[in-house]
Structure formats: C-alpha cells, structure tokens
Amino acid sequence: MYKINFKKPIHVHFIGIGGISMSGLAEILLKEGFTVSGSDNKESALTKRLEQAGAVVFYGQRASNIISGIDVIVYTAAIHDDNEEYQAAKAKELPMLSRAELLGQLMTNYKMPIAVSGTHGKTTTTSMLSHILLTGDTDPTISVGGILKAIGGNIRVGGSEVFVTEACEYTNSFLHFFPKISIILNIDEDHLDFFKDLDDIRHSFREFARLLPEDGILVINGEIDNLREIIEGLPCKVVTYGFGSSMNYGALNITHNQLGEASFDFIKDGVFTARISLSVNGDHNVSNALAALAVADQLNIPVEISQKGLKEFTGTNRRFEYKGEFNGTTLIDDYAHHPTEITATLTSARHYPHREIWCIFQPHTYTRTKALFTEFVEALSHTDHIILADIYAARETDTLGVSSKDVAGALKDKGNDAYYFESFSEIESFCRRHCQKGDLLITMGAGDVVNIGENLLKA
Numbered sequence: 001m002y003k004i005n006f007k008k009p010i011h012v013h014f015i016g017i018g019g020i021s022m023s024g025l026a027e028i029l030l031k032e033g034f035t036v037s038g039s040d041n042k043e044s045a046l047t048k049r050l051e052q053a054g055a056v057v058f059y060g061q062r063a064s065n066i067i068s069g070i071d072v073i074v075y076t077a078a079i080h081d082d083n084e085e086y087q088a089a090k091a092k093e094l095p096m097l098s099r100a101e102l103l104g105q106l107m108t109n110y111k112m113p114i115a116v117s118g119t120h121g122k123t124t125t126t127s128m129l130s131h132i133l134l135t136g137d138t139d140p141t142i143s144v145g146g147i148l149k150a151i152g153g154n155i156r157v158g159g160s161e162v163f164v165t166e167a168c169e170y171t172n173s174f175l176h177f178f179p180k181i182s183i184i185l186n187i188d189e190d191h192l193d194f195f196k197d198l199d200d201i202r203h204s205f206r207e208f209a210r211l212l213p214e215d216g217i218l219v220i221n222g223e224i225d226n227l228r229e230i231i232e233g234l235p236c237k238v239v240t241y242g243f244g245s246s247m248n249y250g251a252l253n254i255t256h257n258q259l260g261e262a263s264f265d266f267i268k269d270g271v272f273t274a275r276i277s278l279s280v281n282g283d284h285n286v287s288n289a290l291a292a293l294a295v296a297d298q299l300n301i302p303v304e305i306s307q308k309g310l311k312e313f314t315g316t317n318r319r320f321e322y323k324g325e326f327n328g329t330t331l332i333d334d335y336a337h338h339p340t341e342i343t344a345t346l347t348s349a350r351h352y353p354h355r356e357i358w359c360i361f362q363p364h365t366y367t368r369t370k371a372l373f374t375e376f377v378e379a380l381s382h383t384d385h386i387i388l389a390d391i392y393a394a395r396e397t398d399t400l401g402v403s404s405k406d407v408a409g410a411l412k413d414k415g416n417d418a419y420y421f422e423s424f425s426e427i428e429s430f431c432r433r434h435c436q437k438g439d440l441l442i443t444m445g446a447g448d449v450v451n452i453g454e455n456l457l458k459a
Contacts, residue, residue, distance in 0.1 A: 001097070001101060002072055002096070002097060003105065004102070004105055006032060006105075009029075009032060009033040009034040009035065010034060010071035010072065011034070011035040011037070011069050011070050011071045011072075012026075012029055012034055012035070012036055012071065012072050012073075012074060013036075013038055013065075013066070013067075013070045013073050013074070013089075014026050014036070014037070014039070014073075014075075015038065015039055015061060015065075015073060015074070015075040015076070015079050015083070015085050015086055015089070016038075016039070016040060016061075016075060016076040016078060016079055016099075017036075017038025017039060017040050017047065017050065017055070017057060018038075018040030018041075018042070018044050018046050018047045018057075019040075019046075019076055019078075020145050020146065020154055021099060021103070021145060021154075021166075022038070022074070022076055022099055023046040023047070023049070023154065023155075024143045024144075024154045024155035025074070025099065025102055025103060025106065025143070026055060027049070027050060027053060027153075027155045028106065028141070028143070028155060028157055030050070030053045030054055030055060031157045032157075035069075036054070036055040036056070037055060037056040037057070037058070037065075037067065037070070038050070038056075038057055038058070039057065039058040039060070039061050039062075039065045039085060040057065040058075040059065040061075041059070041060065041061065042059060043057075043059060046154070047059075049153065061083060061084060061085040061086075062084055062085060063087070063088035064088075065085050065088075066085060066089050066094070070089075070094060071095070072095045072097060073086075073089045073094050073095065073096045073097070074096075074097050074098070074099060074102050075096065075097075075098060075099070076098075077098070077099070077170065077171045078395055098173070098176070099173070100168075100171075100175075100176040100177070101176045103165065103176070103177065104176035104177045104178055106163075107163060107177055107179065108178050109163075110161050110162065110163035111161035111180070112161050112162045112163065112181070112299075113163045113164075113165070113177075113179050113180050113181075114129070114162070114163065114164040114179060114180070114181045114182075114183075114295060115165060115167035115174065115177050115179035115181070115183070116164070116165070116166050116167060116182075116183045116185070116291075117166075117167040117168075117169060117182060117183060117184050117185065117205070117208060118183070118185025118186045118221075119169070119185075119186050119187060119188040119190050119201075119338065120185065120186055120188065120340055120341050120344075121185045121186065121284065121288045121291075122185065123145040123146040123166060123316055123319065123335075124280070124285065124288050124315070124316065124319055125183065125185060125288040125291050125292055126142075126144045126145070126164060126165070126166050127144055127146065127150075127313060127315075127316050128288060128291075128292040128309075128310060128313050129291075129292040129295055129296070130142045130144060130148060130150065130151070130156075130164060131150055131310065131312055131313040132293075132296045132301060132305060132306045132309035132310065133164065133296075133301075133309075134150055134151075134309065135305050135312065136296075136301045136302075136305040136309070138158075138160055138162050138299075138301075139158040139159045139160040139162070140156070140160060140162040140163065140164055141156060141157050141158040141160075141162070141163045141164075142155065142156040142158070142163075142164050142165075143155055143163075143164070143165040143166070144164075144165075144166065145166045145168075146316035146317050146318065147317040148316050149314070149316075150312075150313075162299075167179070167182070167208070169191065169201065169204055169205065169208070170191045170194060171194055172204055172207075174208050175204065175207055175208060175211070177211060178211065179211060179212060179216065180212070180215075180216050180217070181216060181217045181218075181219065181295055181299075182208065182211070182212055182216070182217075182218050182219070183219045183220070183291050183295065184205055184208070184209065184218065184219075184220040184221060184224070184230070185221055185287070185288065185291055186221055186224065186340070187201060187202055187205050187224055187225075187230070188201075188338065188340050189201065189372065190338055190368065190372075191368075192367055192368065192371045193365065193367040193368075193396070202226075202229065202230065205230060206229065206230050209230060209231065209234055209236075210234065212234065212235075212236040213236065214235045214236060215236070216236040216237070217236060217237045217238075217239065217295075217298050218231065218234060218236055218237070218238045218239070219239050219240075219241065219291055219294045219298070220238065220239075220241075221240070221241060221242055221287065221291070222240030222241060222242040222246070222248075223242045223243070227240075239294055239298065241287075241290040241291055241294045242287070242290070243283075243286075243287070245267045245270050248268070248269060248294070249267065249268055249293060249297070250266075250267040250268075250270075250290070251264040251265065251266065251267065251276075251286050251289075251290055252264065252265040252267055253265045254283060254286055256281075258353065259281070259351075259353070260282070260348055260349075260350075260351030260352040261277070261278055261280065261281060262277075262278045262280075262282065262283065262285060262286050263275060263276065263278065264276055266290075266293060266303070268297065273303055274303045274306075274307055276289060276293070276306075276307060276310060277307075277310075277311055278310055278311070278313070279310075279311055279312070279313060279314045279315075280314065280319075280320065281320050281348040281349075281351060281352060282320070282344055282345070282347065282348030282351075283344075283347070283348070284344035284348070285348075289310055292306070293306050293310075296309075318333055318334065318335040319334060319335055320332055320334050320345060320348065321333045321334070323443075323453050323454075323457060324457045326432075326435075326456045327432065327435065327436075327437065328436070328437030328439075329358075329431075329435040329436065329437065329438075329439045329440070329441050330352075330353070330354070330439070330440050330441070331441050331443070331453050331456065331457060332349070332440065332441070332442045333442070333443045333444075333450050333453050334442055334443070335444075335445075335446055336444050336445070337363070337364040337368070337444075337445050337446035338368070338372070339372055339375035339376050339379035340379075342361070342376070342379040342380060342444065343379045343382060345444065346359065346380075346382045346383050347382065349383070349440060349442060352440060353438075353440070354438065354439060354440035355436065355437075355438035355439050355440075356384040356385065356436075356439050356440070357383045357384045357385070357439070357441075357442070358383070358384065358386075358387065358431070358434075358435055358439060358440070358442070359380070359383045359385070359386050359387070359441075359442045359444055360387045360389060360427060360431070360441070360442070360443045360444065360449060360452055361386060361387070361388055361389070361444045361445055361449075362388075362389040362390070362391070362392050362404075362444070362447045362448075362449035363376065363388075363391045363392065363407065363445065364391070364392050364394060364446040364447055365391070365392070365393065365394050365395075366391055366393065366396050366398060366399050366402055367396060367400065369391055369400075369402050369404075369407070370400045370402040373402065373406075373407070373410070377407060377410045377411055377414065380407070380411060380416075380418075381411060381414055381416050383442075384417065385417045385418075385419075385434075386408075386416060386417070387418075387419045387420075387421065387427055387430065387431075388405070388407055388408040388418065388420040388421075389445070390403075390422065391404055392445065392446070392447025392448065392449075394446075404420055405420045407420075408420035424451060424452050424455070427452055428452055428455050428456055431456060432456070441456075
C-alpha cells in the first residue's frame with residue numbers, strides 16, 4: 001500500500017470529494033499544506049467550502065479530471081471499477097488509496113487517536129465526545145459524519161495529539177484504522193449487501209477490537225449480546241457501559257423534561273458520580289452519552305467538564321433536528337434508516353410536545369428493506385400515522401422485488417394508519433391537508449426525504 005509522508009505535502013486527488021468524510025479528509029490535508037483536487041457529481045456546500053480553502057473541484061466524474069501532477073488518488077467505497085475517472089487513474093498507474101486507508105494513515109500522526117464505531121449512533125457520540133474535548137480545551141482534531149455547530153462544519157484541525165473520528169464497518173473500512181481508544185456502541189444486522197449475516201458483522205467488530213494495542217482501551221456497550229465473544233482475550237483494557245449500575249459506567253434514574261431531553265445519574269463502578277443533563281432527546285442518547293463520558297473519564301477529564309460539554313451539545317444535522325413549523329405543525333428531520341434507529345427516534349418523539357405524530361419514511365436501499373422487512377414494519381408501527389416514500393436506491397439497481405408500497409400494505413394489515421405515494425409532491429400535498437396544529441411531523445431516512453420538509457416550510 002502507498003504510504004503518505006505527512007511531513008512532505010504532495011498532490012492528492014479525491015474521486016468523490018463531496019462526501020461528508022472525504023471532504024473532511026481533504027480539508028485536513030489542505031490545512032497541512034497539501035495540494036488537493038477532486039471530483040463530485042454536483043456542487044454542494046461542502047465542495048464550495050473546499051474550493052474556498054484552495055481545492056480544485058471538478059463537477060462530473062470524467063477521465064479528463066486526472067490532471068498532470070497528481071501523486072496519489074483517494075476514492076470512496078461508492079466508486080466502482082467501471083467509473084471513467086477511476087479507470088483513467090488506473091491507466092496512468094497512479095497510486096490508489098481508499099478513503100479508509102487514508103484515514104487510517106492519518107491516525108498514525110496522533111498519539112491519541114479515538115475511533116467511534118457501532119451500527120448506530122456514531123455521529124452523535126463522536127459529536128458528544130467532541131463537545132467534551134472542546135470544553136476541556138484539549139484542542140482536538142475532529143472528523144465527524146455530520147455538521148457540528150461547535151466547529152462550524154464536519155472537520156476541525158487541532159494542535160494536540162488527540163484525534164477523534166467515526167469508524168464505519170461498511171466494507172470493513174474500520175479495519176484499516178490505528179486507534180488507541182475505540183468505542184463499540186452496538187452491533188446490529190445491517191449492510192447486508194456486503195456482510196453475509198449478523199455473525200459476519202460480529203466477526204468484523206471483533207477484528208476491529210483486536211486492532212487496539214496493549215496500552216489501548218476498548219469502551220464497549222456491556223449490553224451487546226454475547227459480549228464475551230467480542231472481548232475475550234483482548235490484550236487491551238476493556239471498560240463497559242450501559243443502563244443500571246452493573247457496568248463500569250452506568251445510568252440510573254433517567255427522567256425527561258417537557259421537550260423530551262434526558263437527565264440521569266452517572267454511575268462509575270457502582271458509585272454515583274454526577275447528575276448529567278442532556279439537550280437532546282431519547283434514552284438512546286443516554287447510552288451514547290455514557291460512551292462519551294467513559295472515554296472522557298479514561299482521559300482523566302473532570303466530570304464537571306463532561307457535564308458542561310454534554311449540556312451544550314444540542315445535536316447535529318439530521319439527528320432529530322428541529323426544522324421549523326408549517327400550519328402549526330412542528331417539523332423534525334431525522335437520519336434514521338435502520339429499524340433499531342427508527343424505534344429509538346419514534347420512542348423519543350413520544351416525549352416531545354405533540355398532538356399526533358406523523359412520520360414520512362423513505363427506506364434506504366432495496367437490500368436493507370428486503371432483509372429487514374419484518375423489522376421495518378414493526379418499527380414503523382410505533383407512530384400515529386406513517387407515510388411511505390419510494391425506496392432510495394443509493395448504489396443499488398436491483399429492486400429485489402420489494403417496494404415501499406409493500407411496506408405500507410404490511411402496516412395496514414397490522415391496523416396502522418399507513419399511506420404510500422409515488423412522488424414527493426403528492427406527499428407534500430397530503431401533509432398540508434391532513435397535518436393539524438400541534439402535530440409533530442418527522443421526515444425520516446438517509447436519502448433525500450429531507451427535501452419534503454424543506455418544501456413544506458417554503459409553502
């Protein structure tokens with residue numbers, strides 16, 4: 001594998017530079033004095049930001065984008081062998097690195113690289129930990145998979161030896177990393193277009209845990225099924241967290257205020273340590289906060305700092321994000337696209353002020369929808385009214401014989417008030433007619449369902 005010497009800046013070209021992670025890596029390299037170019041399908045706020053920082057960005061992925069002077073190519077998992085630009089780089093025999101390989105190499109520049117993994121909650125937990133680190137004046141470098149208000153984007157280049165980043169399991173990307181501290185939030189069945197089954201996923205998380213050195217630390221959710229299989233024989237220190245007081249770090253006496261924001265007693269080794277108040281909704285965020293608190297404690301950050309940092313964290317974009325109101329209906333947008341995430345979001349919504357709850361859900365990929373069809377139907381049944389938009393195909397072309405209409409039909413069979421519409425405009429018209437003052441409307445999914453809410457607010 002090609003190795004970058006970060007003390008000797010070169011020209012790096014990113015195929016797919018507009019992605020949330022790729023743009024962050026490109027920005028870090030720009031600030032380290034590298035020459036950066038790249039391509040993406042369309043202009044975005046992230047590509048504009050990179051251009052302002054000095055990157056050359058091409059729109060459309062073409063062979064002509066592989067200009068002279070490029071030293072190494074970085075590409076995302078979404079780029080396939082038949083991509084014209086990728087093929088041109090191969091033809092010129094340029095060194096190639098995946099996004100994960102570059103991120104892994106970048107981690108070796110820091111004495112305290114922290115990797116946040118799990119099927120759900122990576123962005124929120126990384127953001128929570130980032131808030132604590134910033135409050136504690138640790139001057140961290142941060143790479144997060146969402147827009148974090150505290151850093152004005154998805155990347156922050158700090159001056160210390162602390163680097164915190166998300167670690168995604170898809171295509172085993174996180175196995176290219178070199179962490180000193182790792183978090184495993186949860187292990188669920190997902191990304192079945194790559195993994196064979198849950199056992200295959202668990203094996204990858206076990207391999208991820210094995211990356212830690214002897215003086216490393218694994219912070220892991222102690223409620224993960226058959227935990228011993230993941231942690232047995234690891235040379236590193238292992239600390240657990242979870243609800244109750246049986247873990248190294250726990251939460252007791254959870255309450256919610258009128259906005260659904262949670263507070264809880266933070267327990268360390270069975271002893272009350274502090275009362276923690278969050279500015280985000282849901283018990284799933286109590287769990288995420290525990291992971292961040294555990295890492296902070298292992299870094300010897302005083303709990304008072306963690307209290308303040310967590311209280312100041314009000315969420316990232318597309319994570320139960322308040323968008324505004326239309327016709328007296330409150331609009332929330334959420335990235336949930338897995339049954340576990342949907343259940344967590346809809347459960348936390350019950351604590352939020354509402355008359356009735358409407359949810360517009362856009363399934364993400366045919367593979368996920370087919371593999372977890374029954375689980376989706378169960379998760380989506382926990383709301384008053386559910387509207388299905390067409391499946392967002394993402395990287396897929398085969399429909400696998402499954403559709404959003406099928407999901408809506410299964411929900412109706414269970415007695416739920418479910419609807420399916422072919423177009424966003426039909427959904428928007430329906431919501432304008434039926435959502436009433438005091439209702440809560442959630443746009444939900446990892447695709448472009450957010451646009452429905454944006455259009456409702458414009459009307």
